[in-house]
Amino acid sequence: MEKVRPTVKSPLAAAAFFLGALAPALAGDVPPWSERVLHSPIDLAEIAAAPMEERIARLKQRGEQLFTGKFIRADGAGRPLATQAIIPTKRRRPAHQDFQRLAGLDANACASCHHEPVIGGGASFTANVFVSEGFESADFDTTDPQFSNERGSTALHGSGLIELLAREMTHDLQALRDDALERARRTGTAQVARLTSKGVSFGAVTANPDGSLDISAIEGIDPDLVLRPFSQKGVFGSLRQFSINALNSHHGIQAVERFGATWTGTPDFDADEVPDEIGAADISALVAFQATLPAPSRKTDLPEAWREAAARGETLFAETGCTGCHIPALPLASTVFHDPGPLETAGTLRTDDVDEPLAIDLGVLAFVRALPRDANGHVLVPLFGDLKRHRIADTREPTLGNELLGQRFVDRDVFITAELWGVGATAPYGHRADLTSLDEIIRAHAGEATASSEAYMALADDDRQAIIAFLRSLDIPE
Structure with missing residues (x-):
């Protein structure tokens, strides 16, 4: 089936688009004793129109509920016919047990693995996870290290600032590459670009007059010159990607923007009888909570x-x-964090999908205001x-x-x-x-x-x- 991206614009309209299918199931008041984590979705349009401090406070409140809440089957926890892979991939057969330490499910809540010394932190060896190579071969049930890597959970504090640094450095490096390509085209001779941003060297790239690139001297980054600051291998470029991957892998909660009908042709890709499990607005709240965690x-x-x-x-x-x-x-x-960010990839809500990304100015937060500034401000x-x-x-x-x-x-x-x-x-x-x-x-x-x-x-x-x-x-x- 040909995969098409949503034609809806505006983060706010996009959120409504992705959440629309949830409305019938969520009609009526949710009782205060409900065990559900994913019930009435937030009104992202209303929140985005609020003053910055209020906007951040409301996003953080909902994001923390999502981060600490323990997902249940009625939320969509479980993925009997889907693997943990970042690309929607069917299992060959349902898992014998819903919860297991290998390909997941291995946690009810994000905070199960990110709680030391406080919520959003890391965890001890007991909370280790098993990760595959990340694409589609993730249907395994063995601790054999040929099939999975065991990893500790990393702390998320300060991650909003980390992602902003990565975005700016990516922009710098790609601009250096593009300038070399333009000079090579104009002069008819090969041009070398020294890839340095914020004092960090990533080697060099040689641009040829025919538009080709010699990338053999690039160091410590992928050939596309995109910094991916999350995970211990540095393979996830944004908190949004990281969150969508983790929700599916560890909890079996599948984001509509990757696992919904737009990409997979069905609202219930994992066949757990819960369609359209988590929409774009709640993903944004989860991202906002992590992005605003105070820096160490x-x-x-x-x-x-x-x-x-x-x-x-x-x-x-x-x-x-x-x-x-x-x-x-x-x-x-710049301390302004936009979601979705400029480097999102297929299967994640992107800036082209919205009229204007949600803006969160980390500069209004006390921990950011307390940080020193250089001569350039x-x-x-x-x-x-x-x-x-x-x-x-x-x-x-x-x-x-x-x-x-x-x-x-x-x-x-x-x-x-x-x-x-x-x-x-x-x-x-x-x-x-x-x-x-x-x-x-x-x-x-x-x-x-x-x-x-x-x-x-x-x-x-x-x-x-x-x-x-x-x-x-x-x-x-x-």
């Missing part, structure tokens, strides 16, 4: 000995070369990261490269730099959440991080402890 900060109530050690440790952290990847702060020009986001992928394992130290299954064409020993701004509150560590201490995870760094790891190990014990004191001062406040 630093502990302020430390004893003097800890403060002194942390200050010395921060200096040593830089001197050992750790800030080469864990950059203390990146500048952000740009917000300095203290993420301790670079949004770039790096090879961090080798034959000498394979700990962080022990997966057997590639994900979204990213090599098994390549991961996106972990943002450290809340690392003091996110133990245990590593992509499998099986390294118990900060000392262990630093020692496990190899590949591109070998020099920094060896420099750390060469320090005196007091100096290593100072670095740990610094890292443990980077906190997600309770």
Whole structure:
């Protein structure tokens, strides 16, 4: 069947389009004791017309209900004839059990895996998930690492600022590429573009007069030069993509904009007898909740000995070369978060589908107002990261490269730099959440991080402890 995109415009009209099929089932008042999470959908048009502070507050309230609510069968929980894949894919047969630790279902709520130290945070090893390569081969029921990778849950605090940084950097890199293509066409000679944004280098691309590109020197990013800052492999470009994938994979809640009739030809792709499970407006609320989670900060109530050690440790952290990847702060020009964003892909609501995306100005939030600004007035986001992928394992130290299954064409020993701004509150560590201490995870760094790891190990014990004191001062406040 030919797949067509909705012709409806305006986020608000699009929301109505996607939610329209729900109206008959949701008629009447919902009793206050209802176990349902997905009942009366929000009025996105009304919320979008409200003043910014009220708009954010109402979206956050609904988003938190969705994030913490425990989905039940009446909501659409379960996907008996659909896999966890990001592309709508039928199962060969219904799963023997609805809930299982492998291909899911493995959680009733988003907060089941994102709750430490507070809602939206990460989780311990007990909440690990199993992920496939991500496309359509996700119908498995084995822990064999050839079929799935075990992953720890990452904290989502500050993710709105992270996505905004990724959007701006993507724009910069693609503009450099496009400029090189124009120069090559105009001059008739090959042109090299050095791909750098916000001080982070992603290698280079060579543009040829015939319009072709030599992408062999690109580093740490996909050839399309789109930064995808979410997941430990850096393969999801937006909170909207991340949320739609997770809802289907972990809960069996299928978003209309990907699994509905527009793309699959049926309102009940997973055959659980609940059509049109979650509409565009509620996805926007879920995105808004995550995007407005406060950024991690630093502990302020430390004893003097800890403060002194942390200050010395921060200096040593830089001197050992750790800030080469864990950059203390990146500048952000605009704090306005649009949903859907400019980099959404097929199967996710896109800006072309709406007249005007929903705008959420993170700049009105207290935690953003408290961040420092550079000489250009740009917000300095203290993420301790670079949004770039790096090879961090080798034959000498394979700990962080022990997966057997590639994900979204990213090599098994390549991961996106972990943002450290809340690392003091996110133990245990590593992509499998099986390294118990900060000392262990630093020692496990190899590949591109070998020099920094060896420099750390060469320090005196007091100096290593100072670095740990610094890292443990980077906190997600309770």
